[in-house]
Amino acid sequence: MSCYQTVVTGVIANSHQIDGIAVEVQLPDFSEAERGYLRMTAQPSYEQMQ
Numbered sequence: 880m881s882c883y884q885t886v887v888t889g890v891i892a893n894s895h896q897i898d899g900i901a902v903e904v905q906l907p908d909f910s911e912a913e914r915g916y917l918r919m920t921a922q923p924s925y926e927q928m929q
Contacts, residue, residue, distance in 0.1 A: 882907060 889901030 884905040884907070886903045886905060887899040887901070888903050889899070891898045891900055
């Protein structure tokens with residue numbers, strides 16, 4: 880399971896409390912790691928796979 884980063888993008892604040900009113904969930908970017916894995920595991924011909 881991947882970790883997600885949440886960022887509070889809007890708040891309402893007064894002297895007694897702070898309330899988050901907007902939150903953005905940022906998904907991790909594994910695209911470079913996935914491309915590296917695909918380059919490492921690619922077969923010249925899939926007929927050669929056991």
